Amino acid sequence: MGVVISVANHKGGVGKTTTTVNLGAALGRLGMKVLLVDADPQANATRALGLKKPEKSLYQVLAFQDDIRTAIHGGDAFDLIPSSVHLAGFEKNNDVGKEFILQEAFADIKDHYDFILIDCPPSLGALTISALTASDYAVIPLQSEFLALQGMTDFIKILRTVKTRMNKELDLLGIVVTQFDHRKVLHRDIYEHALQTYGDAMFGTMIRGNVALAESQSVGQHIFEYDHTCNGATDYLDLANEILKRLNISVPVSS
Template sequence: MAQVISISNHKGGVGKTTSVVNLGAALHQMGKRVLMVDMDPQANLSQSLGVFEPEKSVYSLLRGFCNIDEAMQELELDLYLIPSELDLSGAELELSMEAGREFILKDHLEQVKEKFDYILIDCPPSLGLLTINAFTASTQVFFPLQAQFLATQGLVKLQEVIAKVQQRLNKDLKVGGVFITQFDKRKILNRNVREAIQKHFGDALFNTVIRDNVALAEAPSKQTNIFRYNSKSNGALDYWELANEVAQRLP
């Protein structure tokens, strides 16, 4: 049965999509069966993997225009993607009167959970219905955080939303972990913020930090993951270590 993990932070630019691409790729290289779900109307995850204007998408799935097997695209053996498209931006309004609208994604993923070890959901930078669907479908939420002074400030509202989802929609949901992105150990601010995040989150903070690395920014332009783009880069080393921690916490 798959661990369903939402990668979420309603602050943009913290590395959500980069983390889904490369954490998914690392887990796949470890021999795990992985499904990635693009719940962001900007479709950055899909485009980073070379999928543009998909015939079937997560929008088609949520609207009932296709089933989940039709929506999934096989990227490699045991590595799949449910892509997104711009039409998803209208889904919150279109689904607003739908009965059980918070459970639509969960109901679809239940049909394929036995086929995968990990399902990674790239959440949009908002706390609307799309993110609620992701949380309702998930067993864990991971937060990527930049090592910046205001990094934890926006998490208060996010944690409030998670608490409500736990209470009303998904009692099994857990805050599975926090990891720091775009880290530069040469910067005193980065080191100080890491210490503050450690105090705030304790054992929830992963030991691995994702270092600031230009290869991570370049890989999407080649429509591939960091391991195929530059397997010797710091970005590849860091996401490999993060994947090992995830596999230990959530075997």
């Protein structure tokens, strides 16, 4: 049974898409069968993986309840359900119980994957709620910048509400600091403060600022294709290993 993880934070630019894509690729390198789901109408993950105008996307699954299997695009490192700009309409429609459609759709494919990672949009609308309702865990990227911790409290409240009202299975898997620069006092202060506030929920792995992570997206590759020796590749592999450890999942001997 696959573990479903939403990579979520209602703030934009904190590293959700970068984390979803490269954590997915890292888990794939560790022998896990991975599906990425791009749930952001901006389709940054879809584009970051070089998929231009996919015929089928998450939109058809959520809007028309098309068979989710028909929206899966197979890849080497992982499979992908792409996004489409039309997904924005899902935020606005009034369909009763629409936040449960994704959870129901996953029931048909959960057995085929070890991990399903969802890249959430930078909002607290129906798409993020749908993703959290369909998830076992949330991973929250936290950008090392001034005021980053303020939004975190609000987001954790939302997680609690979704757990109470929509999905009892939902838990916080962890908070990961992104774009970290250990030479900057502000970054070290933010990590220390986050550690004091959230304790064990903080991942020990920090994703360092690494220009290769941004460059790889502009050429439609994940970081292991672009440069498997860079800090970004090392950090996301460390994060993948830390997540497997937290979930008590052992890595197959062959990888």
